[in-house]
Amino acid sequence: MLLIKNIGVLQTPVGKSSLCGSKQAQNLKLTNAAIAIENGKISAIYKDGELPIITNDVHVIDAGNCLVTPGLVDCHTHLVFGGWRHNEIPLKLRGATYLDILRAGGGILDTVRHTREMSEDELYNKSKGFIDEMLAGGVTTVESKSGYGLNLDNELKQLRVNKRLNESTPMDVVSTFLGAHAIPPEYQGKPDEYIDYLCDVVLPEVKRQNLAVFCDVFCEDSVFDVEQSRKMLLKGQKLGLKSKIHADEIEAIGGAVLAGELGAISAEHLIATNEQGIDSMAKGGVTAALLPATSFYLNKTYAPAREMINKGIPVAIASDFNPGSCPSLNLQFAINLGYLKYRMLPEEILTATTLNAACAIDRGETIGSIEVGKQADLVIWNAPNFEMICYRFGSNQVKTVIKKGEIIQ
Numbered sequence: 206m207l208l209i210k211n212i213g214v215l216q217t218p219v220g221k222s223s224l225c226g227s228k229q230a231q232n233l234k235l236t237n238a239a240i241a242i243e244n245g246k247i248s249a250i251y252k253d254g255e256l257p258i259i260t261n262d263v264h265v266i267d268a269g270n271c272l273v274t275p276g277l278v279d280c281h282t283h284l285v286f287g288g289w290r291h292n293e294i295p296l297k298l299r300g301a302t303y304l305d306i307l308r309a310g311g312g313i314l315d316t317v318r319h320t321r322e323m324s325e326d327e328l329y330n331k332s333k334g335f336i337d338e339m340l341a342g343g344v345t346t347v348e349s350k351s352g353y354g355l356n357l358d359n360e361l362k363q364l365r366v367n368k369r370l371n372e373s374t375p376m377d378v379v380s381t382f383l384g385a386h387a388i389p390p391e392y393q394g395k396p397d398e399y400i401d402y403l404c405d406v407v408l409p410e411v412k413r414q415n416l417a418v419f420c421d422v423f424c425e426d427s428v429f430d431v432e433q434s435r436k437m438l439l440k441g442q443k444l445g446l447k448s449k450i451h452a453d454e455i456e457a458i459g460g461a462v463l464a465g466e467l468g469a470i471s472a473e474h475l476i477a478t479n480e481q482g483i484d485s486m487a488k489g490g491v492t493a494a495l496l497p498a499t500s501f502y503l504n505k506t507y508a509p510a511r512e513m514i515n516k517g518i519p520v521a522i523a524s525d526f527n528p529g530s531c532p533s534l535n536l537q538f539a540i541n542l543g544y545l546k547y548r549m550l551p552e553e554i555l556t557a558t559t560l561n562a563a564c565a566i567d568r569g570e571t572i573g574s575i576e577v578g579k580q581a582d583l584v585i586w587n588a589p590n591f592e593m594i595c596y597r598f599g600s601n602q603v604k605t606v607i608k609k610g611e612i613i614q
């Protein structure tokens with residue numbers, strides 16, 4: 206047995222399903238607490254100085270009176286990619302926007318060129334470095350999207366890297382198929398044909414090889430419209446892949462409305478969303494996965510988080526780590542922005558980066574909170590409370606990371 210004792214504050218959301226409205230701000234807080242772990246799972250929780258009998262075979266960790274939370278869950282990333290995009294800096298300084306660069310054949314398509322050129326092993330080694338950095342920052346589960354291959358071989362290559370990362374590192378890596386991320390050079394001007402190719406050829410093979418659990422689409426002006434997105438996501442649903450959608454990131458062309466109509470598990474970005482989109486998501490039980498570091502890096506406004514919470518939409522916060530719109534994998538920075546820009550309460554932000562994020566990737570049953578029976582994914586912080594994590598920015602405030610009951614950091 207592993208015993209973490211002398212926990213100053215144990216703070217966690219509670220339950221197996223996402224929390225919305227005022228429930229998003231409800232965290233359990235236990236003082237002078239301890240957590241017992243057996244077989245990688247939480248077996249008991251103690252408070253107010255209570256402790257079990259400590260026999261010789263118990264491995265004890267002293268939390269030093271610090272804060273302990275569930276391991277963070279980063280529910281939206283694009284972490285497997287070739288190259289970087291710092292070459293866009295001069296274009297951006299001259300006023301080019303994200304979509305200007307993409308329309309000119311750069312942006313995502315530049316990353317596609319580099320990703321296609323890299324071997325599976327090279328991609329694995331590069332992404333493994335990111336996984337190590339994420340673990341050190343307190344992230345114990347991550348979602349990772351394809352979408353830089355844009356043809357059968359290269360999409361499968363990216364998804365196999367996800368699988369290898371999941372199997373060979375302590376991180377749980379949850380895989381999403383995002384073949385509909387951009388229109389590849391081979392299909393320029395023929396987006397409908399590309400969607401048909403994805404639906405008829407690529408996605409069935411992804412399913413056959415069991416390489417993804419979600420299907421996602423970039424529903425955006427100059428990328429895929431609502432009908433193309435609907436077709437892609439319905440095909441995914443038919444094959445048993447739940448829907449995610451990059452919706453209303455730059456223009457509200459109807460992505461959030463579609464998310465509600467299709468009962469997507471999550472709609473992501475939502476910087477530009479409107480009342481219609483919010484109402485549809487609320488009706489469809491969709492979790493909003495918000496990505497404030499992308500607003501920061503693209504110099505955009507911030508998604509209307511408070512309005513969504515008030516309308517009963519569960520809000521999750523993720524990094525969106527990718528080489529174009531958010532070259533940072535620091536989820537602690539997204540937490541800082543959740544407080545500074547969304548004006549969310551620390552308790553709401555903890556729920557957004559643990560339980561609600563877990564539910565956005567369908568893992569609420571096993572992770573996202575500190576409860577008996579859940580996987581022992583925990584962070585001991587160099588801080589007395591979660592307010593400190595929202596407040597200090599730019600430093601890694603993690604002290605110890607525990608994954609499935611093992612100390613990994």
Ligand code: NIG
Binds near residue numbers: 423499527528530
């Ligand atoms: O979530 N918006 C689309 N996809 C990513 C960016 C990918 C890229 O620019 O390489 C995002 O922001």
Ligand code: FE
Binds near residue numbers: 281
């Ligand atoms: Fe994204």
